Amino acid sequence: MTSRELLYVKTVADEKNISKAAKRLFVAQPSLSQSIQRIEDSIGSKIFIRGTNGLKLTQAGEKYYQMACQVLKIYGDFEAEITDINDLRAGHIYFGITNHLGAIILPGILPAFYERCPNISVEIFEGSTTPQENKLIAGDLDFSIMHAPASEAEANPSLHYEILADHPFVLALSRQNPLVHRAVPKEGYEHPVLDLELLRDQPLLTLTKEQRIRHITDSVLKKAGIAPHIRLMSRNYMTLERLAALDLGYAMLPGDYVSINRYNNPPVFLSIDRKYGAYWSLCIATLKNSYLSRADTFLLEILRKSFSGSTMLKKV
Template sequence: MDFKELDYLITLADEKNISRAAEKLFMAQSSLSHFIRQLESELGTTLFIRTPRGIIPTASGEQFLVHARNMLQEFHIAKNELCELNHLVKGTIQFGISTYRGVYLLPDILRRFHTQYPGISVSITEKTSRQLEYEILNGNLDMALLSLPFTVLKEEDIILRRADEVKLICSPDHPILKIAEKDPKSGIVGIPLSAIGNYTFVFSPPDMALGYTARKLFHDYNIHPIAYPTELSPLLATAVVRSENALAFSSAALSHLAPELIYLPLLPGKHNIELGIVFSQKGATSKACQIFGKYFVE
């Protein structure tokens, strides 16, 4: 059994569906099914139970998966250590980030990183911060950019930090612009949080950083806005704000992707989403990961 086949096994367990796993691995479903049967025959035990909804690891399968993940993790650690002996000429970073942050952070960071380290490839896993926490815990990733607060990791696990300012977005003709005011302490012109309660607001799901932040701010300030009928991802919320008379929260760093919208600070004070770079056990020993992480806080 080689390391590629270990990856097959772990992908099957993660996807819980042969068809999805085969698609992710860029191989035929029949070939993957044959691999499972062959491995189970070789081991003399059943690793997965087939159900109408997919596949579930058996007790034997769960035990074998622990060893498979550990072996693959040790292989990646050894591979990266050898690559770093060659002055970062070759190597791979398994990196996790949410779609929303990847859209506005990765293009510039990847361009600069690959210019300096062309032999280091970055394999990107795109999931929510909550999902990525488990990927880090399971050793499936070297590192990830996560939003706080964490659900399973601890803040002391954070290696590097950055903050993204949260702003209110609206169309140029939205009536809320008429009540913009200057903060007497900072002199910044923005929108009082209390005013948002009179307008339709597009929420993101609570397991996303902007969705969590919106609910916390409204709870803390006892604000009850008119909720848009459905929860949307931050990118789709931006699209709705473009076309309808609605408000949403967005990152200030995303303003270049929707320059036709108005990005306004929230008053009083300044409101940020705290982000942290977190390493897994294998990522923590990687010089390439440490260098890549610094690009997010420059």
């Protein structure tokens, strides 16, 4: 059993397709199929079976996959420690970040990182929070820059979340919506505050279930005792913002995101009472008890300093 064999099984399991796995591994498909067959012969059990949605792990395959993830993580940590011994002269960082955060945060931290570590290669996985958490648990990512779960109950017990900053959510409504005039200015809130009870019969525009904005929205409405009528789901918060402006429904969005958009006829933004916990927390997520290389640690220190001065905080 070699590290290459472990990687082969893990990649096929992740892709659920021999052809896709072969492309990702840069090997010929017949060669990969033969390697999987040899591995199955060596353990005396099938690892994969063909299902309606591609290849599925057997019970033995599940055990093999879990072991492969653990061993590959240990090997990756070993390589990272050797890189540290070489004093950052070479190495590789692979971390996750959401698409929107990447565009805002990375230009503020990567130039300083490369000035100190010009020979460290950086690979970025850009995706929503659920795929990032899955990759962290599988040992694929060193760390992720994301927004923390809406509550401790929703937090993955295998992960550690280091909070960097909290940002409130706002409601986006059309200027033509009569509820806009029922919002009340309150001290300590950026916008007039709207009673969520008034939204009970209003259609909701929201994001997909694997996105953290959706998690926060669901949590807030649950606390308010509202079972929303979802009119539309999208993966793009800007789409929801624009549609809310056209009076297709209301949207609950991060105030730090909507504040950077500029276009004609925007929606009206209203604040939400703090008792509903309508905010999210920017965080660094890591697998508990995992090893972070010196390069990882250095990049994260730059990230922390960028928030301690609050210059980036006003943009994010």
